[in-house]
Amino acid sequence: MAIASELDTLIPNNVNLSADRKLQRALEQWQPSFLRWWQDVGPEGFQGDQVYLRTAISVDTDGWAHFDHVKMPDYRWGIFLSPAEAERKIHFGDFMGQPAWQEVPGEFRNILRRIIVTQGDTEPASVEQQRRLGQTAPSLYDLRNLFQVNVEEGRHLWAMVYLLHSYFGRDGREEAEGLLERRSGDSDKPRILGAFNAPIDDWLSFFMFTMFTDRDGKYQLYALSESGFDPLARTCKFMITEEAHHMFVGETGVDRIVRRSTELAKLDPNADVRKQGGIDFATLQKYLNYWYAISLDLFGGEISSNAADFFGASLKGRFKEAQHEEHTALGQHYDMDVIEDGKVVRKEIPLRTAMNEVLRDGYVEDCQRAVNKWNRTIQDAGLTGIELRLPHRRFNRNQGIYAGLHFDVEGNPLSADEFKRRQDEWLPSEADRTYIHSLMQPVVERGKIVNWLAPPARGINGQPFDFEYVRR
Ligand SMILES: [Fe+2]
Ligand SMILES: [Fe+2]
Numbered sequence: 001m002a003i004a005s006e007l008d009t010l011i012p013n014n015v016n017l018s019a020d021r022k023l024q025r026a027l028e029q030w031q032p033s034f035l036r037w038w039q040d041v042g043p044e045g046f047q048g049d050q051v052y053l054r055t056a057i058s059v060d061t062d063g064w065a066h067f068d069h070v071k072m073p074d075y076r077w078g079i080f081l082s083p084a085e086a087e088r089k090i091h092f093g094d095f096m097g098q099p100a101w102q103e104v105p106g107e108f109r110n111i112l113r114r115i116i117v118t119q120g121d122t123e124p125a126s127v128e129q130q131r132r133l134g135q136t137a138p139s140l141y142d143l144r145n146l147f148q149v150n151v152e153e154g155r156h157l158w159a160m161v162y163l164l165h166s167y168f169g170r171d172g173r174e175e176a177e178g179l180l181e182r183r184s185g186d187s188d189k190p191r192i193l194g195a196f197n198a199p200i201d202d203w204l205s206f207f208m209f210t211m212f213t214d215r216d217g218k219y220q221l222y223a224l225s226e227s228g229f230d231p232l233a234r235t236c237k238f239m240i241t242e243e244a245h246h247m248f249v250g251e252t253g254v255d256r257i258v259r260r261s262t263e264l265a266k267l268d269p270n271a272d273v274r275k276q277g278g279i280d281f282a283t284l285q286k287y288l289n290y291w292y293a294i295s296l297d298l299f300g301g302e303i304s305s306n307a308a309d310f311f312g313a314s315l316k317g318r319f320k321e322a323q324h325e326e327h328t329a330l331g332q333h334y335d336m337d338v339i340e341d342g343k344v345v346r347k348e349i350p351l352r353t354a355m356n357e358v359l360r361d362g363y364v365e366d367c368q369r370a371v372n373k374w375n376r377t378i379q380d381a382g383l384t385g386i387e388l389r390l391p392h393r394r395f396n397r398n399q400g401i402y403a404g405l406h407f408d409v410e411g412n413p414l415s416a417d418e419f420k421r422r423q424d425e426w427l428p429s430e431a432d433r434t435y436i437h438s439l440m441q442p443v444v445e446r447g448k449i450v451n452w453l454a455p456p457a458r459g460i461n462g463q464p465f466d467f468e469y470v471r472r
Contacts, residue, residue: 005058005080012078014059015162026165027079030176034157037180038073041128043150045135047073050471051147052460054245056080056155059238067461069471075151079162082237090228092327093314100230104167108313111306112229113168115315117175118192119220120160121182123153125196126209128184133206136440138450141459142203144469145249149210152242159235167231194398195294202436203453204279207257208291210250211370216298218243219319219363226317251370252456257284258374258388260454262381271383274435278452281378281386283436286428289391289409292367297399299360302336308352318355319362334358337394338401342413356400364393396427444472 005014010028017024039047050069057066059080088100104112127150137143157179164172182189185197195213200206221243225236257279264276273280300307310316311329318324326332334354338347351358367390374388392411394402406419409426428436443450447466459465 007057007076007078012057012076014078014080017079020166023166026173027162030161030165030173033177033180034077034154034161035073037124038127038154041124041131041183042154043072043127043134043147044131046143046147046470047071052144052463052467052469053148053151054461056238056242059083059241064241072147072151075154077151077155077158079158080238081231081234084230084234088230090314092226092311092317092321092329093228094312094328095228095314096327098228100228100233102230104229108229108315109168111309111313112232112315113164113171113175115224115310116160116163116232117179119224120157120164120175120179121192122196122217123157123160124179125182125184125191125193126150126153126200126213128191129196129198129200129209130206132201133203136203136442137444138203138453139443139448139455139465140446140469141449141456141465141467142253142453143444144460146206147470149214149246149249152246155242156239159239163231163235193298195298198294202433202440203253204257204284204287204436205291207250207253208287210246211254212250212288212291212295212367213298214243214246214250215363215366216295218247219299219359219366222319223316223359226321228314232315251373253453254284254288254370255374255377256454256456257452258377259381260452262378262383263454264452265383266381276451277439279436279439281388283428283432285388286426286432287436288371288388289395290427292390293396294398296360296363296393297397299363300356301400302338302357302360303349303353303401304356305353307355308350311352311355316355318358329355339405339413344411344413360393364390391426444470 006012006018009018011017011031048071051072052067053070053075054065054067055076056064056078058064059082090096090098090100130146130150133146134143161176161179164176182191184191185199190197200209221236221240225233225240227233261273261278261281264273264278265271268276321327329351332351333348334351334357336347336349336354336357337344371388371390378386391409392407394407394411395409397403406414406416408414439452441450446468449455455465459467
């Protein structure tokens with residue numbers, strides 16, 4: 001059943017907010033804090049500019065969004081849930097077959113709140129991480145895409161805050177305040193997850209982040225869109241729609257670097273991309289290694305009793321749960337490489353405790369698909385002997401069974417000393433970072449683009465590349 005959108009209200013929504021005065025008032029009180037947060041730590045230096053942005057106005061598959069120039073602080077952040085499915089049943093875990101929950105089941109209140117807060121925390125965190133990037137935008141098109149991602153992460157925060165306010169009473173309201181109080185990279189009040197405390201201060205990192213880290217978000221949202229707690233499932237389903245554009249920005253962003261680097265390689269007698277002012281493939285590979293590994297960590301431990309609990313409680317399913325044949329995951333196993341006495345050994349792990357790894361498998365495959373695409377761009381340019389690769393999933397991990405151990409990009413064990421000695425081969429060195437930063441010169445003239453990046457194949461919403469995506 002779809003409820004008509006309330007678009008002209010203080011908080012645009014399709015959840016019939018005006019029918020629940022108490023909830024409406026609580027959210028209207030949270031709104032000024034959100035706007036203050038946006039002004040304080042949102043995009044720095046562009047709050048007065050007109051940006052060509054997409055705004056969600058409904059959840060209809062055709063025409064769910066509206067495009068127009070708008071000042072970011074005037075963006076209409078709204079609450080939109082995918083339509084409810086009539087008589088939806090829980091379809092995995094211990095509660096399979098029961099009607100989907102419309103209220104929080106008392107026994108799972110705490111873990112459900114933790115799931116929502118952890119997801120919600122990543123949304124404002126990424127805005128904070130990226131707040132200074134606008135000042136070094138490679139083109140107006142890219143500047144606009146950055147801001148699109150930022151305002152939508154803001155909306156995703158709203159989506160999670162709606163759930164906290166609606167279903168978790170006073171605790172929920174306190175958590176919603178907390179989401180605006182933690183700060184990415186802050187030593188006293190950091191964001192919850194590691195990857196969301198690493199600064200993103202160059203555009204190569206931004207493209208890698210939207211490619212790899214936002215893609216972890218895609219898999220988390222898919223898993224949560226299966227949830228037996230129906231409001232969470234519906235919220236996440238609609239967030240996935242917006243998330244697709246963020247990953248598009250990352251995947252095509254890296255592809256455009258690759259394309260430009262092939263052109264620059266051909267311009268140089270020694271195929272020296274750096275000499276031509278571009279991003280060389282070795283450096284690109286190191287950034288890829290770094291962001292891929294840190295994003296793999298976000299899936300959590302390979303063997304995890306939390307993951308088993310979430311699945312057992314029918315709160316978090318697998319990616320597209322329906323494609324699996326069996327939905328209790330009991331009495332089944334997952335073959336996993338674990339480390340015993342410094343050696344890699346294959347072990348059978350009960351499937352429920354391996355759910356993080358199952359989700360990670362789909363992610364790895366999806367990343368490989370994108371890497372193949374980038375390699376095709378290199379081949380199509382006629383360059384030989386250059387290939388981008390995903391490092392082994394054991395490489396440079398800080399979470400799970402490989403954390404604290406050392407491996408090369410092929411997954412072979414190394415001593416800590418050897419890793420230290422060789423890490424500049426695999427991860428961006430100080431010199432690499434200095435070089436990448438030296439390339440970050442803003443280009444904000446219409447239709448122009450920086451030297452290290454190729455223009456996109458097409459513009460946004462049918463507009464040409466030289467459209468005035470941001471009016472300064
Ligand atoms: Fe998001
Ligand atoms: Fe995102």
